[in-house]
Amino acid sequence: MPEVIMPKMGDAMEAGTVVRWLKQEGEEVSPGEPIAEIETDKVTLELEAEDGGTLAELYAGEGEEVPVGQPIAFIAGEGEEAPAHDGGRRREEGRAAEEEAGEEPEAPAATAAPPEERREREQADGRFRASPLVRRLARENNLDLSRIQGTGPAGRIVERDVRAALERGEARAEERPPEKAAPVAAPEPTGAPGTTLKEPSRMQRVIGERMQQAKREIPHFYATVEAGVDGLLSLRSELNERLAEEGVKLSINDFVMKACAVALRKFPMLNALWTSEGIELHERVDLAMAVALEEGLITPVIRDAANKPLSVISAEAKDLASRAREGRLKPDEYQGGTFTVSNMGMFGVESFSAIINPPQAAIVAVSSIIRRPDFDEEGNVVPRSTMKLTLSADHRIANGADGARYMSEVKRLLENPMLLLV
Structure with a gap:
C-alpha cells in the first residue's frame, strides 16, 4: 500500500511539520518527485515520492x-482508491463535525495487551509507537504504555487510548521513587509597554531542551590554552597567495579544525560517544562545526577530517556552512559527528566555553586572535598574536589530565602549522 509516511530525518526527530504541499490531491506524481516540504527541528527539506501514481488523499x-x-x-x-484512514485531516474533520453536532467523540476501549502483541508493537529500539504528547501524558499519569492497546495506524498508541485507560483506571505503572523536583518555571510575561512576545521556533525549543539537558546531566570540565599563531598567520598568507589561482582561500578555522582532528589521534577517549551500552570509541574523526543560524545553531559534519588536506577541509566547510544557512543540508550531513569545534573569533570574542553536544565527549571553543605585547626568550618586548581555545569535556568519559594533554597537543600543532601539511 503506497502510503507516504513522515520520515525520520534525524537521530532525535520524533515529529515533523508539513510546511507546504507541492502537489495537490488528484495530481499525478512520479517516483523521486518532490511532493511536500517537511520541517524538522534543524532544517526544511523536500519529501520525495517513493511510488508513482495519483496523489489520492x-x-x-x-x-x-x-x-x-x-x-x-x-x-x-x-484502479486503486485511498483506504479509510482514522488519522490526519479526516479524523480532525470528523471530530469537528461531531463537536458541532453536540456529540462527544466515542473513545475506543483501552485494554491490556498480551506480551506477544506488545512485542509486535515495539520498535527496533525498544520504544512503543507513540507520539511525544502521548508519552508525556502517560508519564504524568503514571501509566505503563506496554499495557495499553493502541488503536492508531499500525498499532500506534494515540491520545484517546491513554485517556480511555485513565477513565477505566487501567495500565497503572509500578510505583517508582519520586523524581527530582522539576526546574522552576519561567516567569509570566510582564506585559510592560514597549515589549513584544515572540514564539520560539521548533529549532529554538529543541536546542534549548537539549542544551539544558546536556548542562544538567553531563559533568563538564574545562581546559584552556593560549596558542601563539604568528607562524600560522604567515603560513596561511603564503599558502593563500600560491593557491589563489585555484580559487582556494584557507581560513584560520580551517587550520584549527585540522589541528583539533589530528590531535584526537592520540586521545581516543575524546573522540568518543556516551551511549546506553558504554563508551563508543571512534577511529575516524567526523568533525562537527558549529554554524550560527538566525534561529539557533546547526553542526554539519566534515567526515574523516584528520586524514583530509587543508584545502579539502576548507572547501567542505564553506559548502556545508553555505547550505546550512540556506536550510539545504541533508540529514546525514549534520548527524553522526564525533567531536565539535565552535568558533566565535569572528565576533571579537576573547574567551568562552561551549556546552557539549551529546552524545559526544567534547567540544572546543575557539576565540579571536589578539595582538598584544609579549616577551621573547631574551626578555625583549615584542608583538605577538595569540588565540585562546577552551575544551569542554565529559568527565564520565575522559579525565582532566587527558583534556590538558590534548589541548597541549592542539597548541603544539597550531604553533608549528607546517605539521598540518604532512
Whole structure:
C-alpha cells in the first residue's frame, strides 16, 4: 500500500511539520518527485515520492505536526482508491463535525495487551509507537504504555487510548521513587509597554531542551590554552597567495579544525560517544562545526577530517556552512559527528566555553586572535598574536589530565602549522 509516511530525518526527530504541499490531491506524481516540504527541528527539506501514481488523499494539512512513521498521504496506483484512514485531516474533520453536532467523540476501549502483541508493537529500539504528547501524558499519569492497546495506524498508541485507560483506571505503572523536583518555571510575561512576545521556533525549543539537558546531566570540565599563531598567520598568507589561482582561500578555522582532528589521534577517549551500552570509541574523526543560524545553531559534519588536506577541509566547510544557512543540508550531513569545534573569533570574542553536544565527549571553543605585547626568550618586548581555545569535556568519559594533554597537543600543532601539511 503506497502510503507516504513522515520520515525520520534525524537521530532525535520524533515529529515533523508539513510546511507546504507541492502537489495537490488528484495530481499525478512520479517516483523521486518532490511532493511536500517537511520541517524538522534543524532544517526544511523536500519529501520525495517513493511510488508513482495519483496523489489520492492528503492526510495532513499544511502546518500540521505529524509523528515519525505516521501516514501523511496516499498515492494510488491505477484502479486503486485511498483506504479509510482514522488519522490526519479526516479524523480532525470528523471530530469537528461531531463537536458541532453536540456529540462527544466515542473513545475506543483501552485494554491490556498480551506480551506477544506488545512485542509486535515495539520498535527496533525498544520504544512503543507513540507520539511525544502521548508519552508525556502517560508519564504524568503514571501509566505503563506496554499495557495499553493502541488503536492508531499500525498499532500506534494515540491520545484517546491513554485517556480511555485513565477513565477505566487501567495500565497503572509500578510505583517508582519520586523524581527530582522539576526546574522552576519561567516567569509570566510582564506585559510592560514597549515589549513584544515572540514564539520560539521548533529549532529554538529543541536546542534549548537539549542544551539544558546536556548542562544538567553531563559533568563538564574545562581546559584552556593560549596558542601563539604568528607562524600560522604567515603560513596561511603564503599558502593563500600560491593557491589563489585555484580559487582556494584557507581560513584560520580551517587550520584549527585540522589541528583539533589530528590531535584526537592520540586521545581516543575524546573522540568518543556516551551511549546506553558504554563508551563508543571512534577511529575516524567526523568533525562537527558549529554554524550560527538566525534561529539557533546547526553542526554539519566534515567526515574523516584528520586524514583530509587543508584545502579539502576548507572547501567542505564553506559548502556545508553555505547550505546550512540556506536550510539545504541533508540529514546525514549534520548527524553522526564525533567531536565539535565552535568558533566565535569572528565576533571579537576573547574567551568562552561551549556546552557539549551529546552524545559526544567534547567540544572546543575557539576565540579571536589578539595582538598584544609579549616577551621573547631574551626578555625583549615584542608583538605577538595569540588565540585562546577552551575544551569542554565529559568527565564520565575522559579525565582532566587527558583534556590538558590534548589541548597541549592542539597548541603544539597550531604553533608549528607546517605539521598540518604532512
